[in-house]
Structure formats: structure tokens, C-alpha cells
Amino acid sequence: MKHFFFTILLMATAVLPTGAANHEVPLIQNVCAYESVSLNGDWHYIVDVQEEGYYDYRMNPTRWGFFQNAKPQRPEDLIEYDFDKSPTMQIPSDWNTQDERLFFYEGTVWFKKSFQAVPMEDHRMLLYFGAVNYDCRVWVNGKEAGHHVGGFTPFNYDISDLIKEGENVVIVKVDNKRHAEDVPTQIFDWWNYGGITRDVRLVKVTPTYLEDYNLQLAKFDAKAKKRQISFSARLNKKESGHKVTVFIPELKLEQQLTTDAEGTVSGTLFVAPKKLQLWSPENPKLYRVDISLDTSIISDSIGFRTIETRDKQILLNGQPIFLKGISIHNEKPNGGGRANSAEDAHTLLGWAKELGCNFVRLAHYPHHEEMVREAEKMGILVWSEIPVYWTIAWKNLKTYENAQNQLRDMIARDHNRANVIIWSIANETPHSQERDTFLGNLAQYARSLDNTRLISMAMEVTGASNYVNRLNDNMNKYVDVVSFNQYIGWYRDVNDAPKMKWEIPYNKPVIVSEFGGGAKYGYHGAKNQRWTEEFQENLYIENTAMLDKIEGLSGTTPWILKDFRSPRRVLPDVQDYYNRKGLVSDKGEKKKAFYILKQWYEKK
Numbered sequence: 001m002k003h004f005f006f007t008i009l010l011m012a013t014a015v016l017p018t019g020a021a022n023h024e025v026p027l028i029q030n031v032c033a034y035e036s037v038s039l040n041g042d043w044h045y046i047v048d049v050q051e052e053g054y055y056d057y058r059m060n061p062t063r064w065g066f067f068q069n070a071k072p073q074r075p076e077d078l079i080e081y082d083f084d085k086s087p088t089m090q091i092p093s094d095w096n097t098q099d100e101r102l103f104f105y106e107g108t109v110w111f112k113k114s115f116q117a118v119p120m121e122d123h124r125m126l127l128y129f130g131a132v133n134y135d136c137r138v139w140v141n142g143k144e145a146g147h148h149v150g151g152f153t154p155f156n157y158d159i160s161d162l163i164k165e166g167e168n169v170v171i172v173k174v175d176n177k178r179h180a181e182d183v184p185t186q187i188f189d190w191w192n193y194g195g196i197t198r199d200v201r202l203v204k205v206t207p208t209y210l211e212d213y214n215l216q217l218a219k220f221d222a223k224a225k226k227r228q229i230s231f232s233a234r235l236n237k238k239e240s241g242h243k244v245t246v247f248i249p250e251l252k253l254e255q256q257l258t259t260d261a262e263g264t265v266s267g268t269l270f271v272a273p274k275k276l277q278l279w280s281p282e283n284p285k286l287y288r289v290d291i292s293l294d295t296s297i298i299s300d301s302i303g304f305r306t307i308e309t310r311d312k313q314i315l316l317n318g319q320p321i322f323l324k325g326i327s328i329h330n331e332k333p334n335g336g337g338r339a340n341s342a343e344d345a346h347t348l349l350g351w352a353k354e355l356g357c358n359f360v361r362l363a364h365y366p367h368h369e370e371m372v373r374e375a376e377k378m379g380i381l382v383w384s385e386i387p388v389y390w391t392i393a394w395k396n397l398k399t400y401e402n403a404q405n406q407l408r409d410m411i412a413r414d415h416n417r418a419n420v421i422i423w424s425i426a427n428e429t430p431h432s433q434e435r436d437t438f439l440g441n442l443a444q445y446a447r448s449l450d451n452t453r454l455i456s457m458a459m460e461v462t463g464a465s466n467y468v469n470r471l472n473d474n475m476n477k478y479v480d481v482v483s484f485n486q487y488i489g490w491y492r493d494v495n496d497a498p499k500m501k502w503e504i505p506y507n508k509p510v511i512v513s514e515f516g517g518g519a520k521y522g523y524h525g526a527k528n529q530r531w532t533e534e535f536q537e538n539l540y541i542e543n544t545a546m547l548d549k550i551e552g553l554s555g556t557t558p559w560i561l562k563d564f565r566s567p568r569r570v571l572p573d574v575q576d577y578y579n580r581k582g583l584v585s586d587k588g589e590k591k592k593a594f595y596i597l598k599q600w601y602e603k604k
């Protein structure tokens with residue numbers, strides 16, 4: 001009998017793009033657990049402003065493109081590119097901080113990497129990308145593996161039939177040009193870092209493997225003597241009769257199940273409440289879990305907790321919690337460039353811990369996997385978001401499909417992370433029927449994939465007059481937590497925060513998902529002097545006092561932990577292409593406001 005009291009719908013509905021050769025397969029769960037060869041390191045690259053390597057002079061895709069990695073065979077042969085004579089850059093990274101000529105560059109860059117491989121009878125080989133920004137085409141030995149759009153979620157190709165004995169070549173065309181129909185759309189307040197920004201791996205799997213699995217603690221049931229942990233898994237093939245065993249050594253819990261005709265299993269493990277340590281910020285307990293399929297076995301580290309709302313409260317493990325948060329961009333702790341390692345994550349999250357945070361909003365797109373896993377180890381709860389940001393092309397079906405795919409893959413990668421409690425589907429989107437339909441569908445889709453977590457989005461204050469701020473958003477009925485951004489003291493009503501009143505007519509928990517103001521580290525002066533640390537400090541003093549008066553406030557994620565690169569911030573000697581709303585400078589220096597928030601959280 002299937003257990004349906006709560007589900008994470010294993011991504012059976014993964015619809016993959018058709019057309020050109022496509023070796024894309026649904027995202028493999030917990031890729032780090034598999035034997036793999038890293039393709040990180042030096043990759044040759046060619047900057048191709050006019051996409052000479054892909055289109056002919058009539059702008060038709062050419063079969064003689066750079067993906068052929070052609071070499072002159074005879075003296076008279078004309079080949080006008082040569083990867084092996086082209087410069088190299090470290091992957092994973094963004095090209096903007098790797099080659100100063102590309103600091104502002106938005107366009108196409110080709111990447112080439114050689115690797116040794118041997119076709120295997122009894123195994124398949126997946127080519128896995130942690131993320132590539134933005135529009136990416138991949139070839140292996142001149143044959144197209146696939147085309148992926150979206151800069152912040154992983155994807156993988158089964159390249160078993162494309163590899164050959166000996167030297168193999170993977171070529172990736174990356175284009176980060178912005179378009180109105182994209183997700184995010186044409187304008188956004190962060191740097192449009194281009195490139196292969198996260199890990200690349202060759203992953204060895206058995207012909208039939210565990211494509212996805214889910215382990216989740218059921219909500220507390222006072223009547224139940226035992227706590228229930230639901231387990232479900234799905235193979236990459238609809239094959240019955242495979243033995244799947246889930247084993248949690250520390251809890252001495254084990255269950256063997258047999259796949260059905262859909263290639264899926266699901267079951268329930270029962271554990272005595274006092275035996276189970278629940279995951280929480282104070283005790284980020286993770287259990288080693290071994291999952292075997294026939295003779296192969298993988299392991300994961302999983303925490304068990306419940307998250308829900310009751311009226312205006314957020315309950316973690318049945319207890320009300322105040323989310324002491326901070327917003328963060330996925331940028332390296334010092335200077336710019338995409339963050340992409342556990343070290344980057346640990347430093348950024350270390351600053352959040354110093355602030356007294358138990359929560360982070362990873363804005364405005366899924367951050368690298370190590371960020372989420374490091375936060376899980378450090379006891380930090382996570383808000384994860386897809387870049388449906390500002391004015392998206394709401395009526396464009398392709399745009400919707402793109403947003404839905406990014407949502408699917410965000411959930412697919414992190415749905416076993418205990419610290420991830422909120423899926424956010426949007427940020428500061430203008431009200432319209434088309435927008436409501438688009439976001440309403442996204443919210444329902446997210447819930448259909450995972451009804452164990454909270455859904456939210458960053459709304460905006462809809463009306464403010466006579467110091468009364470109102471929130472009136474049709475999307476309130478789709479979300480579990482009502483969140484909004486407000487910039488009292490910066491974009492409006494400087495020094496009026498103490499007078500402000502709030503009308504939030506929804507019986508749901510409230511998160512103020514952004515507030516803040518800019519300051520240039522080391523610039524000091526009067527508290528009404530813009531850009532001084534004293535101005536920002538005072539803004540935080542006034543805003544935190546104002547937030548204390550908001551009924552049902554269950555958390556906040558001020559904007560933002562660290563100054564971050566943005567092409568929209570051009571004020572010389574102050575911004576210099578940095579958004580300066582960080583509490584920490586781009587060099588890791590703490591501003592005065594950092595300590596105001598820290599003190600406020602100490603009282604929370």
C-alpha cells in the first residue's frame with residue numbers, strides 16, 4: 001500500500017526539451033554520492049561575440065561550427081579557430097572575473113575540455129553540470145548532447161553512447177545575453193556572471209540507477225506512539241522487481257522494498273520519539289543513510305524535522321520559531337565572482353552566524369549546492385528562490401515553462417535537505433491578471449512536487465499613506481508565508497520608520513524579506529548623510545524598532561549580508577558597480593549596522 005500522508009512527488013513528470021539531439025536525463029539525486037571524475041580545472045575558451053562558431057554568415061546554424069573541434073588535415077585546409085592554442089580559464093568560475101577583458105562581457109564564449117574515457121558495458125556515464133549561465137549547448141566528440149537554459153540549476157546528460165576509448169572532447173557553448181522572455185528577464189540588480197559557474201563531473205552509474213529518492217519525517221501526531229519517516233524512491237527506468245533497501249545505522253532502522261512496474265518504491269520507517277534527534281539550528285543533527293539498489297549502494301546525510309504554520313506562527317518541530325535571517329547573493333566572500341565552493345559558503349554563512357542568524361534567504365536564484373549543505377551542517381535554515389524577478393514575460397508560455405523547469409530542478413536538487421524550509425517562486429513582481437495566473441500555477445506546481453515545505457514569494461507594500469503601509473496581494477492565497485520587501489528609510493520616508501503602521505490582512509506568518517540601505521565602508525559622518533555608516537546604522541535602529549510593531553512578524557532577511565556587484569550601481573567612489581547595502585563590505589569589513597542587527601537578534 002502506498003503511503004500518501006505527505007509526499008514529495010518524485011520528479012516523474014520531468015518533461016525534457018525535444019528537437020536537436022538530446023541526451024538530457026532527469027536530474028540524478030545526490031550526485032556527490034556516486035563514483036565520478038571531476039572535469040573541473042583548466043578549460044580552453046574562445047570568445048565569440050558574433051557566434052561565428054555556431055552560425056554561418058546567413059545566421060543559419062552551421063555544421064562546421066566550433067563544436068567540431070576541427071584541425072587542418074592538409075596544408076590548404078582552412079580552419080579559423082583552434083581551442084588548443086586558445087587561452088584557458090579555471091572552471092568552475094565566471095568569465096567576468098577570470099579575464100578582465102570580459103568584465104562587462106555578455107555574449108557567447110566557447111569552452112573545450114579533453115578527458116580520457118573507456119566505453120563501459122555494465123555502466124552508464126552521465127555528464128553533470130552544477131550550473132551554466134545562461135543558455136548552454138553541449139557537444140561530446142562533435143555530437144550534440146543537449147541544450148539547457150537557466151543559469152542556476154544543475155542538469156545532466158547520459159553520454160554513454162557518445163564517448164570513445166581514449167581521448168574524448170567536450171565542447172560547451174555558453175551565451176549569457178539577456179532577453180525579455182528569459183528568467184530572469186532583461187534587468188536585475190546583480191552581475192550577470194557568465195560561464196560554467198559550478199562543478200562539472202563525469203558520473204559512473206549502473207544501467208538502472210536511483211534517479212531520485214526522498215526521506216521525510218511526518219508531522220507530529222500526538223496520538224502516534226512512533227514517529228514516522230516516509231521513504232520513497234524512483235529508478236531511471238520503469239522496471240519492477242529491483243530490491244531497494246534504506247538503512248539508517250544510528251537508528252537501527254532498515255527496510256527492504258521491491259520496485260513496482262513504475263520503477264518506484266515507497267514505505268514508512270517507525271522510530272520511537274525519544275530515539276530520534278530532530279534537526280534544528282541548535283542541534284543540526286544529520287543521520288547517515290545508506291540506500292542500496294540491488295548490489296550498488298549510495299549514502300547521504302539527512303536530518304529529520306517538521307515545518308508548518310499555525311495562524312501567524314511558523315512552527316519548527318512543532319515549536320514557534322522567529323527566523324533571524326539575512327539575504328545573501330551567491331558571490332565569493334571577498335571581491336566579486338560567483339561563489340562555488342564549500343569554503344565560500346562557510347565564510348559567508350560564518351558571517352551570518354556572527355550576526356546571530358538561524359536563517360538565510362538565498363537570493364534571487366538557487367545557490368550552489370555546497371551553500372545549502374554547509375548551512376545544513378551549520379544549523380542555518382534556508383529560503384531558496386527561483387529568479388522570477390521584477391517584470392517577467394507573463395504571457396509567454398516558453399517563459400513559464402522555463403520558470404517551471406527551474407523550480408522543478410531547484411526542488412529536485414535540495415528536497416532532501418532538512419534546513420530548506422521555504423521555496424520562493426518570485427521577487428517584487430508587478431500586479432496583473434497574467435502575473436497572478438503565472439505565479440499561481442508556479443505555486444501549485446511547487447506544492448504538487450513538495451507539500452512538506454512552505455511556499456512564499458517576496459511581495460511589495462501595495463499602498464502607503466499617512467504612515468499606514470498596506471499589503472494587498474492576490475497571491476496571498478497561494479503562499480504559506482506572506483513576505484514583502486520594504487525600504488523605509490532608504491527609497492522612501494527617511495527617518496519616518498518610527499511613525500509607520502502596518503495593515504497586513506492575512507492570517508499567515510509574515511516575513512520582511514528585504515529592508516536596508518547603502519553605506520560605503522569607512523565613510524563616516526552625520527546620520528542623515530547618505531552613504532555614511534552612521535546613516536545605515538540609524539536606518540537599522542529605526543527599522544528594527546518598527547519591525548517589532550508588526551503583528552505576526554515571524555522573521556526577516558535584511559538586504560543584505562555583503563556588498564555585491566551590480567551593473568545598476570554606478571556612483572563613482574561610492575558604488576563603483578557594487579550595491580553597497582551590505583552589512584559587510586566587498587572586502588569582508590563589518591559596517592556599524594552589522595552590530596545593530598546582531599544586538600536585535602540577541603533579543604529575539
Ligand code: GCU
Nearest residue numbers: 189427428485514559579581
Ligand atoms: C530590491 C531587489 C533587490 C535589490 C534591492 C536594492 O528590492 O529585490 O534585488 O538589490 O532592492 O534596491 O538594493
